[in-house]
Amino acid sequence: QSVLPQTPSVSGAPGQRVTISCTGSSSNIGAGYDVHWYQQFPGTAPKLLIYGSTNRPSGVPDRFSGSKSGASASLAISGLQAEDEADYYCQSYDSSLSGYVFGTGSRVTVL
Amino acid sequence: QITLKEAGPTLVKPTQTLTLTCTLSGFSVSTGGVGVAWIRQPPGKALEWLALIYWDDDKRYSPSLKSRLTITKDTSKNHVVLTMTNMDPMDTGTYFCAYSRWGSHSIDYWGQGTLVTVSS
Numbered sequence: 001q002s003v004l005p006q007t008p009s010v011s012g013a014p015g016q017r018v019t020i021s022c023t024g025s026s027s028n029i030g031a032g033y034d035v036h037w038y039q040q041f042p043g044t045a046p047k048l049l050i051y052g053s054t055n056r057p058s059g060v061p062d063r064f065s066g067s068k069s070g071a072s073a074s075l076a077i078s079g080l081q082a083e084d085e086a087d088y089y090c091q092s093y094d095s096s097l098s099g100y101v102f103g104t105g106s107r108v109t110v111l
Numbered sequence: 112q113i114t115l116k117e118a119g120p121t122l123v124k125p126t127q128t129l130t131l132t133c134t135l136s137g138f139s140v141s142t143g144g145v146g147v148a149w150i151r152q153p154p155g156k157a158l159e160w161l162a163l164i165y166w167d168d169d170k171r172y173s174p175s176l177k178s179r180l181t182i183t184k185d186t187s188k189n190h191v192v193l194t195m196t197n198m199d200p201m202d203t204g205t206y207f208c209a210y211s212r213w214g215s216h217s218i219d220y221w222g223q224g225t226l227v228t229v230s231s
Contacts, residue, residue, distance in 0.1 A: 034217070045207055045224050097171075099160055102160060
């Protein structure tokens with residue numbers, strides 16, 4: 001599997017909670033490799049949002065959380081804010097590729 | 112402070128070879144555990160991993176592009192170079208270099224990216 005299917009788009013009002021799913025396979029997430037999440041605003045480089053499936057780098061608000069179960073992973077945004085409107089990508093390591101695999105991307109819209 | 116910066120042509124013709132250089136700052140490409148990856152993003156589309164080189168010169172390539180890619184590192188200049196042969200308009204996009212770590216496989220720092228257009 002050369003890409004990880006993601007929820008294409010989600011939307012919510014300010015303050016609501018939204019979740020994005022990322023589906024892997026037995027050669028990546030299902031093999032036990034961690035999932036990492038990135039946030040990308042138009043015209044800018046992605047930024048690491050969650051690493052090691054559940055960890056937030058310093059400076060990332062705690063309204064962002066990650067989880068992993070079996071061959072899938074999820075990113076949740078609680079207390080949605082206007083500034084969270086962006087594209088989000090999951091990423092993992094794939095043993096069949098001996099390299100990285102990215103998700104298809106999810107667009108978060110704040111209503 | 113870790114930073115990466117991509118440099119290369121903004122316009123290449125079909126069938127030409129693209130050469131991109133990633134200049135590293137705040138870390139050495141020869142430090143144990145360090146990896147530098149290249150990732151691209153066509154306009155309006157998703158991220159795609161291209162290649163990865165580790166501190167020990169271990170090199171990894173996307174299977175779908177392996178025949179066209181070469182990644183190298185220059186320890187003395189502390190930079191990483193990606194070459195892609197036989198460029199096609201479908202290769203148009205923003206090319207990013209990024210810092211990763213062996214074992215964790217997270218991409219911790221990204222360059223700003225450089226837009227490459229393939230057109231005659």
